[in-house]
Structures are given as C-alpha cells and as structure tokens.
Amino acid sequence: xxxxxxxxxxTSNGITVEEEGSLKNPGTEGEAQTxxxxxxxxxxxxQVITVNWYADETGFHAERINKQRPGMIPFSDAIPVAESxxxxxxx
Numbered sequence: 255x256x257x258x259x260x261x262x263x264x265t266s267n268g269i270t271v272e273e274e275g276s277l278k279n280p281g282t283e284g285e286a287q288t289x290x291x292x293x294x295x296x297x298x299x300x301q302v303i304t305v306n307w308y309a310d311e312t313g314f315h316a317e318r319i320n321k322q323r324p325g326m327i328p329f330s331d332a333i334p335v336a337e338s339x340x341x342x343x344x345x
Contacts, residue, residue: 269295278310286311 260274273291278284290308297303307316 269293284311 258276262270262272264270271291271293273289275287275289278286278288288308288310290306292304292306294302294304301320304319305316306319307314309315
C-alpha cells in the first residue's frame with residue numbers, strides 16, 4: 255500500500271505533525287480509507303507529549319507517550335503525594 259497522502263510540518267512553537275493515508279483493498283467490498291500519524295508538543299510543565307495514532311475501518315486509535323525533561327519527577331513517584339490528598343481530589 256503506497257500513501258495517497260503524506261505530509262509533515264513543524265510550527266514555530268515546536269508542534270510537529272506527521273500523517274500518511276492510503277486506500278486499503280481498493281475496488282473491493284472491503285475498501286477502506288486508512289491513515290496513521292503522530293503529533294508532538296511541549297506541555298506547560300515541560301514534558302514532550304507525543305500521540306501516535308491510526309484510523310481505519312475499525313475506528314480511531316491513539317497512544318500517548320510522555321517524554322520528561324531531565325530532572326523532572328516521574329509521575330509514578332508523585333503518586334504517594336496524590337494518595338494523601340482529600341478523597342474529593344482522588345476521584
């Protein structure tokens with residue numbers, strides 16, 4: 255399957271986007287548009303957030319990946335603090 259469309263760009267504030275798409279099983283009853291890609295941005299806390307995704311006849315599927323800046327406290331290390339929060343904040 256070769257891409258029907260393909261693009262990549264980066265904005266002046268560091269957001270990056272990539273996408274490619276194609277037609278799956280062209281000319282058959284199972285014909286479907288498919289696409290996959292990713293986007294990344296830096297969150298206010300400095301973490302680089304990347305979302306990898308794909309979409310096909312089964313729907314849209316995404317996976318978020320966080321890349322922490324050096325010296326940041328991993329989220330898993332912050333859990334004991336969160337557990338000591340009032341019940342209202344723990345959901």
